Amino acid sequence: MTRRHDPHRRQRIIEAAVEVISESGLAALTHRTAAARADVPLGSTTYHFLSLDELLDAAVHTVAERNVARLREWALSLPAQADLSTELAGFIVLLAGEHRQTSVLAYELYGGALRRPALRAASTSWDEMLTEVFESTVDAATARALTAMFNGLLYQALVSPGKPEQADLEQVLRRLLD
Amino acid sequence: MTRRHDPHRRQRIIEAAVEVISESGLAALTHRTAAARADVPLGSTTYHFLSLDELLDAAVHTVAERNVARLREWALSLPAQADLSTELAGFIVLLAGEHRQTSVLAYELYGGALRRPALRAASTSWDEMLTEVFESTVDAATARALTAMFNGLLYQALVSPGKPEQADLEQVLRRLLD
DNA sequence: CCGGAGAATGTACGCACGTACACATCCCCG
DNA sequence: CGGGGATGTGTACGTGCGTACATTCTCCGG
Incomplete structure (x- = not known):
């Protein structure tokens, strides 16, 4: 039962922290919630991370990397002659639907970054990745x-109940892109 | 010294709560910080507000009202034949500069609203006020x-160090408005 | 003018938290 | 193969928190 030797312990704790903040928000991350999620004793999280901030930083860094990677993959998967308005509208629907949890966390990080430089x-x-893709x-x-508008539209889609209408989003995007 | 009778006590506590979250963020609001700021004993905040959430709601409501009022005033002060790109760029500079504190709180609320329906x-x-003005x-x-883009641009201006360049913002806005 | 209702106050309780630390265990290298 | 440094564990301490509540004060209507 007790996993006395665990070479990937540190990584597992980070993964648990990512799960906690994804599901329950930044404020829910404590040494104890992360430890419980990773199924390790409390002392283990304080051993591997000198402070809670250090653990939070590691988790946030992981999340950011994955978000950027997803964005890059999406950009590479675009057809050569794709209509950007259509594709972007579809991407927003996807991020607000299937990947809602990750997207919510992303904008929670947005808000938190205004007061916490670490975020x-x-x-x-x-x-930067958004702008790079669009350029x-x-x-x-x-x-x-487009970067500003994309963020605004995705946020609205996340905060509004119900699924966003791809056709509506597309029409709005065309105001800029056509 | 002790102000035993204070007809506006409740309002003063709300005002103190607004100051606390404006200066130090949502997470900084506790019964004790609000009480200290309002210069009232701890028991006073718990008497006038059944729970901390109730106080937070009151403070947030006040902040939201003032933000919307400021926006409405700005819209009414616009010259009849104003160039919207120029005016909006100037407004963003104003909100990111002189009214930075309020704007930071607004986007902190944005992020928080994704997990806390009360916000x-x-x-x-x-x-809604933004869209109404633009319509x-x-x-x-x-x-x-434009609403989406305005929010995206203002957020970027807030998170970036240094003052935003009005000319840059104007150029970006013209991509949509010209 | 006085009594009671609402307002104001101070204290206390229980809880969750970050962190520290003494002790146990394990792996690796000399 | 044995010792030492890294790793892992359990417990405890101090702090700040939300909230409850008994007590005191203040005003005003009858």
């Missing part, structure tokens, strides 16, 4: 506009 | 696009 890298890397298709100013 | 009304009312100038879909 800033996560939101910045997301914005391969449109000019720099439009890419910046 | 949702605050972010929703802001979005007096542009069509509905553009207004929605």
